[in-house]
Ligand code: NIG
């Protein structure tokens with residue numbers, strides 16, 4: 001069954017550079033794939049399409065890929081937000097047992113239905129703003145049982161909503177209270193949980209928080225070794241608050257991505273460039289924590305490391321469900337160009353998840369795209385708080 005989408009300005013991002021603009025363009029989908037793309041006037045005859053949609057001059061871009069979120073949690077950290085405004089730092093709050101630990105307590109205490117409903121609402125909000133592929137991390141359960149529960153909820157989101165969900169096991173996110181003072185034992189425990197989580201099909205990638213308030217590079221390496229034995233790709237929260245040389249280590253495991261990277265040094269950049277590891281920048285966390293050290297955007301460009309962008313949605317450092325605001329922040333705070341920003345949340349976001357079948361408008365790509373009520377793709381990075389979504393199309397079907 002074919003569907004035609006016509007009379008749109010396509011921003012295909014099909015080439016390595018440029019928007020790939022095609023005015024008065026059209027595309028044809030068959031089931032969940034794009035099978036033809038070109039000028040509206042050149043649509044092939046006799047397509048015998050089941051449906052034809054006139055987009056009335058809308059802008060069409062690939063569906064957004066939010067490649068880094070912590071969507072499954074209960075509670076919030078508004079009180080901590082207030083404390084920080086009264087002078088406490090993120091690190092101090094974490095050391096005092098607040099921060100991630102408080103979200104772990106709230107998440108463990110929440111019932112299955114409640115935890116699922118909270119995550120479903122967040123995922124739906126992102127979908128309605130154009131996100132058709134979503135990564136969801138665990139990391140607020142921190143026990144075999146609770147990590148599995150969070151990952152099962154993440155999987156359910158992908159079954160219940162018309163979007164693709166990729167899961168990452170972030171059990172090595174923080175030290176749970178029952179392992180206080182025993183970080184190495186906790187890492188042993190995490191390594192022992194991974195085979196069963198993987199066997200249940202809950203883990204698309206393994207992530208860790210390598211930081212002086214998280215885990216050391218050596219502890220992270222042990223988690224990655226287990227991932228490698230299980231044939232699972234890895235990604236890393238690296239160099240967010242200090243340079244732990246985590247990115248260089250993660251590159252030894254051919255990490256799909258290293259994320260945050262404000263303190264990334266030249267060793268990490270060179271290592272990432274060599275292995276094609278994607279740099280996932282998270283301007284919302286940078287903004288919300290009022291970080292001062294910028295990620296090395298120009299050095300990443302010079303080394304041709306692909307740059308992706310994501311919301312990092314979580315209650316502690318990025319309580320936002322606003323993908324276009326993240327594009328704007330990447331431009332204003334990190335001085336990325338609008339084209340780099342959009343590519344970051346489409347093509348390069350997909351790469352950060354190991355997905356080559358999406359992120360561009362091209363024949364053979366998955367039919368995930370968004371029609372926007374605006375004329376030029378740079379507008380998506382420019383306006384703040386406007387909702388330009390006209391129609392989200394996921395897997396070739398309209399999202400209602
Ligand atoms: O990506 N850096 C570690 N993890 C999250 C924050 C988690 C939290 O504060 O709850 C992040 O920013």
Ligand code: FE
Nearest residue numbers: 068070237312
């Ligand atoms: Fe994160």
